[in-house]
Amino acid sequence: MSATQTLLSVTGLTKHYGAHLGCADVSFDLYPGEVVGIVGESGSGKTTLLNCLAGRLAPDEGRVQYTDRLGDSMDVHAMSESRRRFLMRTDWAFVHQNPRDGLRMAVSAGGNVGERLMAVGARHYGDIRSQAIDWLDKTEVDVGRVDDRPDTFSGGMQQRLQIARNLVTGPRLVFMDEPTGGLDVSVQARLLDLLRRLVAEMGLSAIIVTHDLAVARLLSHRLMVMRRGHVVEQGLTDQVLDDPQHAYTQLLVSSVLQP
Amino acid sequence: MSQEMIRLTDVAKSFTLHNQDGATLPVFAGLSMSVAAGECVALAGPSGKGKSTLMRMLYGNYLCPAGSIEIRHKDGWTDVAGADPRSILNLRRWTLGYISQFLRVVPRVSALDVVAEPLVSRGLPPEEAQEKAAAILTRLNLPESLWHLAPATFSGGEQQRVNIARGFVAPFPVMLLDEPTASLDKTNREAVLDLIRDAKARGVALIGIFHDAETRNAVCDREFEIASYAVAA
Structure with missing residues (x-):
């Protein structure tokens, strides 16, 4: 049964920056x-932790094992750079907090989306353009702006464009670093609704880093609470938020202001 | 005797408040009970004795630190107390329905989609799920003009009916009802009681909190007194 096979299996992941601890002994499936x-x-x-998981940063200890569409298991940190880049273009996607880190600002919106399709071998210009427009529409970016450069877009639009660029190739696993950070709340709500819908419709797996507990509740099935590099508590999202066990989680949950 | 669906054995719960000098609030201990298919059991007892806490533990929303909470799921039993998140989500998708006191609203999601969601998560095509959602909203007298709006601005009674519709739209074999009729008028309360009666006739096992005696007497087969398991602080 494919559903019982892990997509990512993480064991003992540890990363130091000199004397400073990045993350320590993180394991999960x-x-x-x-x-x-x-x-x-x-x-x-x-x-x-997110960067170590996505193979963007080499850990000092531990392993990240990824199982691809064919059921082949591979060590993310032992594979060649070209293999990892290929994975990043096909099976994986990475949504940065700052859209500028995930978009090419000098290329048109349509080009930003189309580029990912070309990277996996699409060559027919008409098809690429129509798929790009289709994805702009899905992510609620005005399709009339397809030929405009993203540096003329608002922050919320740029973030939706980054998501279109990432999801157009139908990845299986998406890493997101504070995807709603830096956006107005009304813009956040729209983006969250979009992410929630796309994740459900595409059956995506995702690892989402956020400091916003409401975002975590809305998007994630499971939650890991980190403090000083350690995972201090993990479990079902609503359980961790509604019945937190660790002192730090209790502090975190009780510190949120209710509007 | 009908088939057992819910089985609690020696369940205990207390809360430790680490940021308030580690104060411990004991709730109950040694609690055991079972509910059979087609049965509706009312949790009874004064406020603060842990009725809602027990409901949340049954749903896996609160941790169960001692004892077991077994729910008949597909061909076997799932112990909520020891189950991993995936098993609990699976249980919630197919077996265990929960109608909380208040609807948790998600910005921008319409009432119809809120109600259809449990079916969509089971893999039903969205159109079919929406048809079923519309049918149950009609049964609960929610005006059609509200179906395509997000429930954030609805009245308490309207939100509660969306919540109830969401709970009853999929055929869950086990259901938890936390004050399902609290903010409803007589007509709508009757509509909810009908849904509960239908569920019982289908063999659904239900545990509920009903403060209103009339409602309780109308659908519950027996009461379970939670105060007998209370632990003094």
């Missing part, structure tokens, strides 16, 4: 269709 949230305050090691 991610299954197809599962969304895991990583929460914690700034500096708790969330982004370090």
Whole structure:
């Protein structure tokens, strides 16, 4: 049964920056269709962990094992750079907090989306353009702006464009680093609704780093709470938020202001 | 005797507040009960004795630190107390329905989609799920003009009916009802009681909290007194 095979299997992941601890001894399994949230305050090691998981940063210890569409298992940190780049264009996607890190600002919106399709071998210009327009529409980017450069877009539009660029090739696993950070709340709500819908419709697996517990509740099935590089608590999202066991999680949950 | 659907054995719960000098609030201990198919059991007892806490533990929303909470799921039993998140989500998708006191609204999602969601998550095509959602919203007298709006601005009674519709739209064999009729008028309360009666006739096992005696007497087969398991603080 494919549903019982892990997509990502993480064991003992540890990363130091000199004497400073990035993340320590993190282990978990991610299954197809599962969304895991990583929460914690700034500096708790969330982004370090995400980068280690996505193979963007080499850990000091531990392994990240990925199982591809064919059922072949591979060590993310032992594979060649070209193999990892190929994975990043096909099976994986990475949504950055700052859309500028995930988009090419000098290329048109349509080009940003089409580029990913070309990277996996699409060659027919008409098809690429129509798929790009289709994805702009899906992510609620005005399709009339297809030939405009993203640096003329608002922050929310840029973020939706980054998501279109990432999802157009039908990845299986999406890494997201604070996808709603830096956006107005009304813009956030729209983006969250979009992400929630796309994740469900495409059956995506995702690992989402956020410091916003409401975002974590809305998007993730499971939650890992990080503090000073350690995962201090993990479990079903609503259970961790509604009946937190660890002192730090209790502090985190009780510190949120209710509007 | 009908088939057992819910089986609690020696369940205990307490809360430790680490940021308030580690204060411990004991709730109950040694709690055992079972509910059979087609049976509706009312949790009874004064406020603060843990009725809602027990409901949340049954749903896996609160951790169960001691004892077991077994729910008949597909061909076997799932122990909520020891199950991993995936098993609990699977249980919630197919077996265990929960109608909370208040609807948790998601910005921008219409009432119809809120109600259809449990079916969509089971893999039903969205159009079919929406048809079923529309049917149950009609049964609960929610005006059609509201179906395509997000429930954030609905009245308490309207939100509660969306919540109830969401709970009853999929045929869950086990259901938890936390004050399902609290904010409803007589007509709508009757509509909810009808849904509960239908569920019982289908063999659904239900546990509920009903403060209103009239409602309780109308659908519950027996009461379970939770105060007998209380632990003094």
